[in-house]
Amino acid sequence: MVDEPTEPDELVVLKLGGSVITNKDSPETVDDEALNSVLDAVAAAFRNDGARLVVVHGGGSFGHVHAAEHGVSTTEGTADAAAANAIHSAMKRLNGVVVDRLQQREVAALPVHPLSVAARDEGGTLSLPATATEGLLDEGFVPVLHGDVIAHAGEGVTVLSGDEIVTSLAESLGASRVGLCSTVPGVLDADDTVIETISSFSDVESVLGGSESTDVSGGMAAKVRELLDLGAPAQIFGPNAVVAFLQGENPGTLIDGQ
Numbered sequence: 001m002v003d004e005p006t007e008p009d010e011l012v013v014l015k016l017g018g019s020v021i022t023n024k025d026s027p028e029t030v031d032d033e034a035l036n037s038v039l040d041a042v043a044a045a046f047r048n049d050g051a052r053l054v055v056v057h058g059g060g061s062f063g064h065v066h067a068a069e070h071g072v073s074t075t076e077g078t079a080d081a082a083a084a085n086a087i088h089s090a091m092k093r094l095n096g097v098v099v100d101r102l103q104q105r106e107v108a109a110l111p112v113h114p115l116s117v118a119a120r121d122e123g124g125t126l127s128l129p130a131t132a133t134e135g136l137l138d139e140g141f142v143p144v145l146h147g148d149v150i151a152h153a154g155e156g157v158t159v160l161s162g163d164e165i166v167t168s169l170a171e172s173l174g175a176s177r178v179g180l181c182s183t184v185p186g187v188l189d190a191d192d193t194v195i196e197t198i199s200s201f202s203d204v205e206s207v208l209g210g211s212e213s214t215d216v217s218g219g220m221a222a223k224v225r226e227l228l229d230l231g232a233p234a235q236i237f238g239p240n241a242v243v244a245f246l247q248g249e250n251p252g253t254l255i256d257g258q
């Protein structure tokens with residue numbers, strides 16, 4: 001008798017919004033209460049069901065402040081190495097805090113820095129090899145990636161947003177669940193009610209804006225556009241819904257472009 005092949009463990013990609021985990025009013029300040037609360041939720045869920053988990057985080061008052069100062073965005077680059085390093089170093093500082101605090105919660109978190117592995121071609125198409133992330137997952141670690149600057153042909157470096165990392169890795173690693181934790185409980189309509197499902201950009205374009213905070217990567221409009229291109233459904237939800245998402249519920253807004 002032939003054994004049934006074992007189902008590979010479910011892979012979850014979770015993005016922690018930079019606006020959630022940092023204090024947007026003050027450069028390079030972690031929002032301790034918010035970060036600790038979402039990391040408690042991650043640690044509890046991770047230890048309970050042992051899912052394969054990739055964490056990605058955004059820039060908030062770390063990356064965005066430096067990127068704005070140097071005029072760098074996802075399309076406008078810089079060839080100034082000091083400017084590029086200022087943005088990258090700020091993101092590594094935030095990443096260090098996230099990784100340390102996950103380890104303090106007994107989550108086997110390790111950093112993966114996109115600058116060292118990813119690049120864009122002249123047309124802006126992203127190449128983000130998932131080898132390191134997949135290798136870490138296979139060894140039982142929780143890779144923690146972050147928005148960064150990366151080489152961009154003809155531009156020097158440009159910003160790679162955490163949302164782009166999420167969609168790229170979710171595709172290449174075949175994620176079964178994708179979640180973006182933002183400051184808002186979901187995508188809001190004109191009456192500030194959470195929209196349950198979005199399946200087309202044009203349906204919601206009129207209510208989608210940028211970000212309330214300094215943000216060089218496009219805020220909510222860019223987020224929805226990215227997720228609609230993804231081959232898997234994704235949820236956008238607020239900080240209080242991290243546990244529900246990791247437990248398999250569908251809080252906030254479902255973005256499903258398929």
Ligand SMILES: Nc1ncnc2c1ncn2[C@@H]1O[C@H](COP(=O)(O)OP(=O)(O)OP(=O)(O)O)[C@@H](O)[C@H]1O
Nearest residue numbers: 017018019058060182187188207209211212219220
């Ligand atoms: N229709 C909308 N519904 C909800 N939020 C919206 C909408 N339009 C614009 N926004 C803004 O989008 C923000 C979320 O995008 P933002 O880029 O700040 O998210 P983030 O992922 O938490 O942070 P970061 O980009 O730093 O990682 C909200 O705080 C809100 O200000």
Ligand SMILES: C=C(C)CCOP(=O)(O)O
Nearest residue numbers: 058059063147161162217
């Ligand atoms: C500004 C930088 C370097 C990171 C941007 O990542 P995001 O906050 O996910 O858009």
